[in-house]
Amino acid sequence: MIVLYGAQAAFGLPQVSPYVSKTEIQLKMAGLAYEARDAMPEESPKGQIPFIDDGEVRVADSTFIRMHLERTYGVDFDEG
Numbered sequence: 481m482i483v484l485y486g487a488q489a490a491f492g493l494p495q496v497s498p499y500v501s502k503t504e505i506q507l508k509m510a511g512l513a514y515e516a517r518d519a520m521p522e523e524s525p526k527g528q529i530p531f532i533d534d535g536e537v538r539v540a541d542s543t544f545i546r547m548h549l550e551r552t553y554g555v556d557f558d559e560g
Contacts, residue, residue, distance in 0.1 A: 482512055483533040485519035499542040500530040506546055510555040 484507060486500030495501045507514045514532075524531040524540045531540035532548075539548045549555050 482507065482514040484514050484516045484530060485523065485532065486516065486530045488518050497529055503530045503532070503542045503545050506549060506557060509557065510549055510553060512549070512553060512555075 484500070484504060486495060486504070487497040490496040493501075495504065504514075504516065519529060519531070521528050525538060526540040528540065530542055530545065531538060532545055534548065534552065537548070539545050546557065550557065
C-alpha cells in the first residue's frame with residue numbers, strides 16, 4: 481500500500497498543503513489504495529512534502545510522484 485506523507489489539516493481545510501492535496505486527488509483518481517500520514521518536511525528526501533513510500537521506493541515532490549504513478553501503475557492523468 482502507498483503511504484502519502486503530508487501536512488496536517490488547518491484553517492478548515494483537510495490538508496493545508498496544495499501540493500499534498502494535488503497528490504492525494506491523483507491517488508484517488510487512479511483508484512490506488514493509500515494511507516495518509518502527517519510528516520515534517522525534514523523527513524523527506526528533498527526536505528519538502530509531499531512524499532510517498534510505495535513498497536521499498538520513496539518518491540518526493542508532487543511532480544515526481546505523478547510520474548511514478550503513471551509509470552508504475554499505467555495511469556494516464558491526461559486521458560480524456
